[in-house]
Amino acid sequence: SLLMKRKLFLYNFKNLRWAKGRRETYLCYVVKRRDSATSCSLDFGYLRNQMGCHVEVLFLRYIAAWDLDPGRCYRITWFTSWSPCYDCAQHVANFLRSYPNLTLRIFAARLYFCEDRKAEPEGLRRLHRAGAQIAIMTFKDYFYCWNTFVENREQTFKGWEGLHENSVHLSRKLRRILLPLYEVDDLRDAFKTLGL
Secondary structure, three states, X not given: XXXXXXXXXXXXXXOXXXXXXXXXXXXXXXXXXXXXXXXXXXXXXXXXXXXXEOXXXXXXXXXXXXXXXXXXXXXEEEEEOOOOOHHHHHHHXXXXXXXXXXXXXXXXXXXXXXXXXXXXXXXXXXXXXXXXXXXXOOHXXXXXXXXXXXXXXXXXXXXXOOHHHHHHHHHHHHHHHHOOHHHHHHHHHHHHHOOO
8 A cells, every 4th residue: 555554653753852663764755846836746645664774775776766857947855753873864954955846845754863962963964955954743744644644444543642742852852953053152152142
């Protein structure tokens, strides 16, 4: 099936602050071709990690096989259960540099951090500098995913307790990661000046 089972989606995409036991990454995607003011959907679906290969790399292999027309603009949107690890962020950043006619938006349910807690933030910053738009999923994104990628049997998406609060918390964390370091220093100076 092209659609994900409801329990699978809810378990893997829940934006818990501590998501124990959720080791797989799921990636829902939409690929569109932009023609001036209009866009045309080319494909949508979902992938998950397979045999030691991270889902982001699987998607890059999949889209590279399309032989995209360099004269046309494409927009890819990802909804991921985890943000990319450092290595995947590097692969995606390199891919984006190779395809200047392609834009990528990533909406992540949760931020991934490995043992080396400095690597992942640096990977996200490199990905951001390569042109990827990175954000945390909000209720609106979950609602869209539920209606687009999930076998929902006509049931309306109901958010869980803490969805909004966790989304706001993770968005702030992501903003601090992506904010250029000189701006962080400027803010610290401003807070000192204000006595905060």
